[in-house]
Amino acid sequence: PRHRRPRRRHDEARQEDPVFWWQGDVGQGVRVAFTDRGAGNLALHTGDDADAVRSRRAALERSIGVPGGSLVFLEQVHGTDVADADRDDRPAVPTADAAVTATGVPLAVMVADCVPVLLVGEGPRGPVTGVAHAGRRGLLDGVLERTVEQLRARGARGLSAWLGPSICGSCYEVPAAMREEAVARVPAVAATTSWGTPALDLRGGARERLSALGVGVVEPTADTGSSCTLENEQLSSHRRDPGSGRIVGLVWGTGPRGEDAA
Template identity: 90%
Template sequence: MFWWQDEVAQGVRVAFTDRGAGNLALHTGDDPEAVRSRRAALERSIGVAGGALVFLDQVHGTDVLDADRQDRPGVPTADAAVTAEGVPLAVMVADCVPVVLVGEGPQGPVTGVAHAGRRGLLDGVLERAVEQLRGRGARGLSAWLGPSICGSCYEVPAAMREEAAARIPAVAATTSWGTPALDLRGGARERLSALGVGVVEPTGAAGSSCTLENEHLSSHRRDPGSGRIVGLVWGAGPRRRDAA
């Protein structure tokens, strides 16, 4: 079920699923009840209450959800989320980079997730997420980068590589067969490092972190029907702002 998981701070766990957990997205044409059943099984496996895990309606944008809002929509449209109250968070991917962020706030851990695809990465989704976390008082931020398509596999038109590299030079790459490519992971690593965020790149039990190369992971490019894997952060709460 898990490509990798670990306790990354006192009481806080980060994990990335593999295809053993099944497709966890409702927007891929899968049976909605089957997806909800898998999500419930995932929640049981990580020990959170049913329905507590926040999934996003991801649109390759830069909006950041305040997961602590009492009036939070049931399925919020956003590509990142933050919490200072221990809300369990999920981010779905199938080639884009799932980023999980953890820092220490005034009353305990402050955590977040971000969906860093090409468009969101270039438009600043990571900057927005880090800004929101630091606005909650987060110090000592670290980011865990989960499985994504690698720069040796993510072929794009030359003009797209040039446009992307003009904004984030570290994304420029070449495929293993010699054509223009993008290295989303390299771009995310560069942006986070420039923001003063420590970057961790786990090595999963299911092998390579390239989603296209590793059939244990979901890749839209390799197989659009493979669904979505997720990055997760949980175990820091729940807490309230007025908690002692």
């Protein structure tokens, strides 16, 4: 569909740490974070040099203090499969759009306009954590519902979700028929661009779906500009620049259990 570049541009000062758009402690010895483009492209499927991507991933692991090679990335296919990161026979790179762990395995989810969702709950033996990739298809098909179901199957209580940077409803233009189909399934995604054309609000849809599931929703803000990936050039946006790669959402343990499990 036709896209008109928004007028708002990011011209604020860089944050002190050029790797993270936002990060924070969320209790139970767990941290969550979202990178910005200061961390570089972290995806292997965008045509970037694979060795360079692996080097950036290793640098990111050092930055968050987890063992090299322990951070689980996914081969994301805009589906609803949820990988069990605790399985002994888990592939090194599971084909899935979400992952869960009850043993502190550090998890990553890649985005460049879709919503990265990080989930944390209290389990019987410590925190239960997960990540989900909520793009249009996955959101409508139930990836968040399936992720929450898998977390609760592992005993998670008091779940909270952190929604990271994504394209906003004022920028995500779609054909009218696509909006109608999406709104029929998840009404909260209804939106209109700032120039008056049909649009989808993926963040609004994710917020509504999670709230309906009884999950507390947190939407961090950073001092480095808009959380809209298209508006903020410090964030990756496939619509603005397909070559900008992928930023990631991260959840990992900072205590002894997380270190041992990783």
